[in-house]
Structure formats: structure tokens, C-alpha cells
Amino acid sequence: MVISVKLLEGKKVAQALDETMAKRVESLKEKGITPGLAVVLVGDNSASAVYVRNKQRRAEKLGINFQLIRFEESVTEQELLAKIDELNNDSAIDGFLVQLPLPDHIDEDKVNEAISPNKDVDGFTPISVGNLWIGTPMTKPATASGILMMLDHYNVDLDGKNVVIIGRSNIVGKPTAALMLERNATVTITHSHTKNLKEITSKADVLVVAIGRAKFITQDYVKDQAIVIDVGMDRDENGKLCGDVDFDDVKDKTSMITPVPGGVGPMTITALVDQVIELAEGRING
Amino acid sequence: MVISVKLLEGKKVAQALDETMAKRVESLKEKGITPGLAVVLVGDNSASAVYVRNKQRRAEKLGINFQLIRFEESVTEQELLAKIDELNNDSAIDGFLVQLPLPDHIDEDKVNEAISPNKDVDGFTPISVGNLWIGTPMTKPATASGILMMLDHYNVDLDGKNVVIIGRSNIVGKPTAALMLERNATVTITHSHTKNLKEITSKADVLVVAIGRAKFITQDYVKDQAIVIDVGMDRDENGKLCGDVDFDDVKDKTSMITPVPGGVGPMTITALVDQVIELAEGRING
Incomplete structure (x- = not known):
């Protein structure tokens, strides 16, 4: 008896999709658009640092403009919210995320809710979650x-x-x-x-x-x-x-x-990067 | 053999809850707060008119300030959105809803999204749906x-x-x-x-x-x-x-x-009215 089990090899799928995504970025650049992804990292949680580095590597490999914004553990909620407001209005940034967890003195819900749903690449804000369940997702x-x-x-x-x-x-x-x-x-x-x-x-x-x-x-x-x-x-x-x-x-x-x-x-970062490119493609149609 | 089936008699439950809710309204009024519910009704769909009348009857019976805002079928989206903005900022109104369906020339999603999540008694806006699924419901x-x-x-x-x-x-x-x-x-x-x-x-x-x-x-x-x-x-x-x-x-x-x-x-209107009272109770703690 031959047992035929098919491995769902996310790593290989990600590699295959990378080629398509790199072409999409190229095509955007020809139109004068560079997809932009920003990640806000607070403190020096070593696991968070690894996650962020993986995102950065993958984004840059595909030609995406990656911005890492670091804050000390002691950052105030107000400073963080001010940065989010800036990113919400930064036309070079198509999507951004605040890497969790955040220090205890910062209200994660408040930070989350400040992210514009148009740029919420994590898809965790209430509006994004609502649109997902309503069946009209903006980001996932x-x-x-x-x-x-x-x-x-x-x-x-x-x-x-x-x-x-x-x-x-x-x-x-x-x-x-x-x-x-x-x-x-x-x-x-x-x-x-x-x-x-x-x-x-x-x-x-x-x-x-x-x-x-x-x-x-x-x-x-x-x-x-x-x-x-x-x-x-x-x-x-x-x-x-x-x-x-x-x-x-x-x-x-x-x-x-x-x-x-x-x-x-490997598919998680693929989906994140795909989302950033899709948001950048959205710039063409406004 | 005795078969014991228990009827879930929403009608009787609603009557029982009415007593408690009427007391809650009374207690709010002693503090100078009258719960306010507004319903926006467009055109003359007869089914919608019946639903609205039932809500009105129930709300008024409990001492809630009920406002019915009627528009002709020909109302523009802009006029409707202006009214929603007004209701969002009307301190006498704790919650409101726009009765669906709306005429074809009006974008239901746009109308829905204009409703402040703090006053969204239907709970259908993206933010409300998101908060419901995240596990931090504001309205349900x-x-x-x-x-x-x-x-x-x-x-x-x-x-x-x-x-x-x-x-x-x-x-x-x-x-x-x-x-x-x-x-x-x-x-x-x-x-x-x-x-x-x-x-x-x-x-x-x-x-x-x-x-x-x-x-x-x-x-x-x-x-x-x-x-x-x-x-x-x-x-x-x-x-x-x-x-x-x-x-x-x-x-x-x-x-x-x-x-x-x-x-x-009968439980549907009970839940709606309960929500309005709860939102009014929220005024006490700001």
C-alpha cells in the first residue's frame, strides 16, 4: 500500500509567492510607488526583536521600504500615540504595526484603537475585526x-x-x-x-x-x-x-x-508582506 | 411517562424584565437622567413602520424618551449623515438606530459606519462587531x-x-x-x-x-x-x-x-431597551 500524504510546505509556498510579490513591488516602483511598512518596537523583549527582524528581512528582500521605530521601555503612552498619529498620516507608509507585548504602563487597547484601519496590517483593531466578520475585510x-x-x-x-x-x-x-x-x-x-x-x-x-x-x-x-x-x-x-x-x-x-x-x-510573514503590497497597490486607485 | 418540556417563554420573560427595567429608569430619573432612544425611519416601508412602532411603544412604556425621526424616501445621503452626526452629539440621546432597509440611492454601509459606537444600539457598525468578537462588547x-x-x-x-x-x-x-x-x-x-x-x-x-x-x-x-x-x-x-x-x-x-x-x-426589543438603559446608566460614571 502506498500512503500518499501531501505536505503543506509553507516554506516552499512562501518562496514561490515571494517571486510574484517581488514582481508586484517592481511594477509598483515603475509607477513611482514604493510600498512602505513600519514596525514600532518598544523595549528589548528578545522574542519581539526576533519577530521584527524576520519581518524586516522579508520586507527588504522584496524591495519594500521598511522602517523600524524603536522606543525605550520607558516611553509614555502619549509619545507612542503621537507616533501612531504620525504614521497614520505618513503617505510613505502603507501599513504599520505595533509589536506586542507592550510595557504594563501602556494601554494596549488604546494603542491598538489609535491605528488607522486603512493601515492596520495586523488586522487586530476593532474596526478591522468588525469588517472581517461582516464579510468586508480591509486587512486580515x-x-x-x-x-x-x-x-x-x-x-x-x-x-x-x-x-x-x-x-x-x-x-x-x-x-x-x-x-x-x-x-x-x-x-x-x-x-x-x-x-x-x-x-x-x-x-x-x-x-x-x-x-x-x-x-x-x-x-x-x-x-x-x-x-x-x-x-x-x-x-x-x-x-x-x-x-x-x-x-x-x-x-x-x-x-x-x-x-x-x-x-x-513562514506563511504568516508572507501574508503580512502581501497585505502591505496590496495596500500600496490601493494607492493607484486612490 | 411524564414528559417535561419547558417552554422558553420570551414574552413572559420580557414582562418580568420590564418591571426591573422600569425601576432602573425611575432610579435614573431621580438622578436627573432620562434615557433617550432615537430611531431614524426613511420612506414608508410598512414592515419597518411596524417594527419601529413596537420599539416606540415598549420604550415609552418604560419611561424612555423616544424620538422618531422620519425622512421622505427622497432624502439625500448627505441629509441622513447630517442627522446621524447630530444624534451622535445629542446628549439627550443615549442610543439610536437607523431602521433598515434604506432606499437604493443611499449607501447603507456608509450610514452604518457614521453611527458613533457609543450610541450604536443595534451593534451593527464595524467597531461594535469588532469589539463583540474581541470580547469587549460596547453594544450587542x-x-x-x-x-x-x-x-x-x-x-x-x-x-x-x-x-x-x-x-x-x-x-x-x-x-x-x-x-x-x-x-x-x-x-x-x-x-x-x-x-x-x-x-x-x-x-x-x-x-x-x-x-x-x-x-x-x-x-x-x-x-x-x-x-x-x-x-x-x-x-x-x-x-x-x-x-x-x-x-x-x-x-x-x-x-x-x-x-x-x-x-x-419579544426578547429582541427587551434587549434593545435594556441596552438603552445601560447606556444611560453609563452617563453616571461618565
């Missing part, structure tokens, strides 16, 4: 959007599929639900209070796992021939990078599965 | 909120329950999903593209039906001892008012079920 949260871009690349049609999402975060679970519902999937959102998780997940044509628990999902959670998407970035008992899904245990039962690393992760 | 869509108020009245705990919603409208299905998720239910959203509807609904501890098809849900769709909530307002083959659920066929299989009429319907 990058991880959710990256998952959809990856599935599109592999021609997965979500229409009428039973999608089960584990995890209801505002960053991943909920926006993924919104986007998949928009693609006409039947969507179930499960979480820590869900009582019969295994029974529910084992009915899923598409299973999205975003809970942050190493190798939590084993094959008894998975339907035969399911598509499994692992958003987790955990460490196993040997300190090795792994996902929320026990890949080796699950993979032969699936039709498609994302590896970790190299699955959803 | 009335039908969804009314369903929750009714379940609370009957002490139904949604935590860990499997909730299945049929219908994904922005007015009912999606906001109900958001509120029930916030109550720690496991939520599945189904719709016209769902392929195995019966299989899914027959696993639901709580089934919410909002599809607008007379008596569509028969007992084979329903789990034993389920709670069934019928948002439909349809006409049966004899022109008699009925719901999306075939009440007589289903009721003995459920533990609780809403009748139509007298179930969800």
Missing part, C-alpha cells in the same frame, strides 16, 4: 490569512467542508474561523472548555490546531484523510521545535498536513 | 443579546455546551455565535453550504435556528433533551405565523424550546 490577521493563502496554493476548496478550529484567540482562532466561514466552510470553534474534543475533531475535514501544547493532537483526534494545519510552535521533551500536533503519529492518517517548522510559520 | 445586536437574556432567566449554563447555529447572518447568526463563545460554549456555525446538517445538529445541546424557512427543523435534526431556540418568523401553509422549527413535531424531544410567537421575538 496574518496567520489566518497565511493559512488561507497556503490552502489556495494547494487548491484546497473549503466550500461545505467541516472545519474544526482548536483555540479561540483573537490572533489566530477567531480570525481563521471568520475567513473559513467566508469561504463557505462549516466552522466549529473549540477551546479549553470544550467537553468532547476528540469526538468533535474526529469529524473534521480540516483541523486547525492553535493551542500551544506540544504534540497534543494524536491520531485518535483526527479523521481519516483529514487536512491538518498546525499553528503551534512548541518545544518537545528534548527541547526540539515541534507543533501542537504529534506529526509522526498523525501524518499517515491525513491527506495533507503542515510540518513544524516550515508550515504555517 | 438585540436578537443575540435577547436570546442570552432569556437563557439567563431560565438559568441555562452554556459553559462547555455544544451549540449549533443554523444561519450565518450578520444580524443573528454571527453575533449569537460570538456571545455564546464568550460564555464558553463550543460553537458551530452552519449555513446553506453545510453538507451534513442533520448529523451536526443532532449533536447539539443547544440548537439555534435562524434560516427563515417555515417548520424546516423536524425531530430528526434534534438531539434528545436539546434546548431549541427558534428565531424564525414565518407563515405556514395556512398563512399562520410559525417558526423555522416544526414545534409540534420537535417539542417532546427537547428539554426546552421557544414557541413562535412569544419566544425570541
Whole structure:
């Protein structure tokens, strides 16, 4: 028996999309437009610094004008809001984000709400979230959007599929639900209070796992021939990078599965950069 | 065998809540605050006129200052937006809504987005929808909120329950999903593209039906001892008012079920009026 499992290789998809995106940037530059992305980074959280550096590298590689705006941990809320106001009005910047977490003395909600929805590349402001659920998204949260871009690349049609999402975060679970519902999937959102998780997940044509628990999902959670998407970035008992899904245990039962690393992760930055380019393309039509 | 089905009698719940709400209004008036609700009605759609009259009657009965603002069908978008701006800044008005549908020459989205989220009693603006999904609701869509108020009245705990919603409208299905998720239910959203509807609904501890098809849900769709909530307002083959659920066929299989009429319907206006009072109470703390 030949088992045919298709890896959803986000890393390769991202590389393929990079070529198209680089061409889009080139074409914009011919029209005198350079897409601009700014990231505001407060303090010196080392994880945040890594995330920002990855965004910067990818953006610059594609010819996007990247601005890193750093503040000391001691920055006041007022100073931060003033900078956001400046970025909202800076015509060279198509989109920007404030890297979270922020120091305790700064109100994250207030900062978030100050970002113009037209430039909200993270898609986390109330207006952006509202438009996403209403079905008229302006910008989309990058991880959710990256998952959809990856599935599109592999021609997965979500229409009428039973999608089960584990995890209801505002960053991943909920926006993924919104986007998949928009693609006409039947969507179930499960979480820590869900009582019969295994029974529910084992009915899923598409299973999205975003809970942050190493190798939590084993094959008894998975339907035969399911598509499994692992958003987790955990460490196993040997300190090795792994996902929320026990890949080796699950993979032969699936039709498609994302590896970790190299699955959803690289698609997140792809989606972010794609969004910046799209916003810049929007300048042409005003 | 005694079959014990409990009717979820929205009409009676609404009457009971009216007493409490009237007291809250009284207590506000003692502090010099009269809750104010305005409704903007364009043209002479007869269904809209009935909805507005029902809101007016209920609001006035509770001592709320109700303002009906009527425009001719020919009103311009600009005139309408000017009125919204006025209401946004009118300190006597705690909340208002623009009754839909609007004439074709007016952009509903634009009108909707002009409403201040602090006064958006319908909860349909992007900011309100976003805050609802983020988990920090300012106002909540009335039908969804009314369903929750009714379940609370009957002490139904949604935590860990499997909730299945049929219908994904922005007015009912999606906001109900958001509120029930916030109550720690496991939520599945189904719709016209769902392929195995019966299989899914027959696993639901709580089934919410909002599809607008007379008596569509028969007992084979329903789990034993389920709670069934019928948002439909349809006409049966004899022109008699009925719901999306075939009440007589289903009721003995459920533990609780809403009748139509007298179930969800009366709760919708209750939730709207409750919201206006809550917004007025907010004036005390600024």
C-alpha cells in the first residue's frame, strides 16, 4: 500500500509567492510607488526583536521600504500615540504595526484603537475585526490569512467542508474561523472548555490546531484523510521545535498536513508582506 | 411517562424584565437622567413602520424618551449623515438606530459606519462587531443579546455546551455565535453550504435556528433533551405565523424550546431597551 500524504510546505509556498510579490513591488516602483511598512518596537523583549527582524528581512528582500521605530521601555503612552498619529498620516507608509507585548504602563487597547484601519496590517483593531466578520475585510490577521493563502496554493476548496478550529484567540482562532466561514466552510470553534474534543475533531475535514501544547493532537483526534494545519510552535521533551500536533503519529492518517517548522510559520510573514503590497497597490486607485 | 418540556417563554420573560427595567429608569430619573432612544425611519416601508412602532411603544412604556425621526424616501445621503452626526452629539440621546432597509440611492454601509459606537444600539457598525468578537462588547445586536437574556432567566449554563447555529447572518447568526463563545460554549456555525446538517445538529445541546424557512427543523435534526431556540418568523401553509422549527413535531424531544410567537421575538426589543438603559446608566460614571 502506498500512503500518499501531501505536505503543506509553507516554506516552499512562501518562496514561490515571494517571486510574484517581488514582481508586484517592481511594477509598483515603475509607477513611482514604493510600498512602505513600519514596525514600532518598544523595549528589548528578545522574542519581539526576533519577530521584527524576520519581518524586516522579508520586507527588504522584496524591495519594500521598511522602517523600524524603536522606543525605550520607558516611553509614555502619549509619545507612542503621537507616533501612531504620525504614521497614520505618513503617505510613505502603507501599513504599520505595533509589536506586542507592550510595557504594563501602556494601554494596549488604546494603542491598538489609535491605528488607522486603512493601515492596520495586523488586522487586530476593532474596526478591522468588525469588517472581517461582516464579510468586508480591509486587512486580515496574518496567520489566518497565511493559512488561507497556503490552502489556495494547494487548491484546497473549503466550500461545505467541516472545519474544526482548536483555540479561540483573537490572533489566530477567531480570525481563521471568520475567513473559513467566508469561504463557505462549516466552522466549529473549540477551546479549553470544550467537553468532547476528540469526538468533535474526529469529524473534521480540516483541523486547525492553535493551542500551544506540544504534540497534543494524536491520531485518535483526527479523521481519516483529514487536512491538518498546525499553528503551534512548541518545544518537545528534548527541547526540539515541534507543533501542537504529534506529526509522526498523525501524518499517515491525513491527506495533507503542515510540518513544524516550515508550515504555517513562514506563511504568516508572507501574508503580512502581501497585505502591505496590496495596500500600496490601493494607492493607484486612490 | 411524564414528559417535561419547558417552554422558553420570551414574552413572559420580557414582562418580568420590564418591571426591573422600569425601576432602573425611575432610579435614573431621580438622578436627573432620562434615557433617550432615537430611531431614524426613511420612506414608508410598512414592515419597518411596524417594527419601529413596537420599539416606540415598549420604550415609552418604560419611561424612555423616544424620538422618531422620519425622512421622505427622497432624502439625500448627505441629509441622513447630517442627522446621524447630530444624534451622535445629542446628549439627550443615549442610543439610536437607523431602521433598515434604506432606499437604493443611499449607501447603507456608509450610514452604518457614521453611527458613533457609543450610541450604536443595534451593534451593527464595524467597531461594535469588532469589539463583540474581541470580547469587549460596547453594544450587542438585540436578537443575540435577547436570546442570552432569556437563557439567563431560565438559568441555562452554556459553559462547555455544544451549540449549533443554523444561519450565518450578520444580524443573528454571527453575533449569537460570538456571545455564546464568550460564555464558553463550543460553537458551530452552519449555513446553506453545510453538507451534513442533520448529523451536526443532532449533536447539539443547544440548537439555534435562524434560516427563515417555515417548520424546516423536524425531530430528526434534534438531539434528545436539546434546548431549541427558534428565531424564525414565518407563515405556514395556512398563512399562520410559525417558526423555522416544526414545534409540534420537535417539542417532546427537547428539554426546552421557544414557541413562535412569544419566544425570541419579544426578547429582541427587551434587549434593545435594556441596552438603552445601560447606556444611560453609563452617563453616571461618565
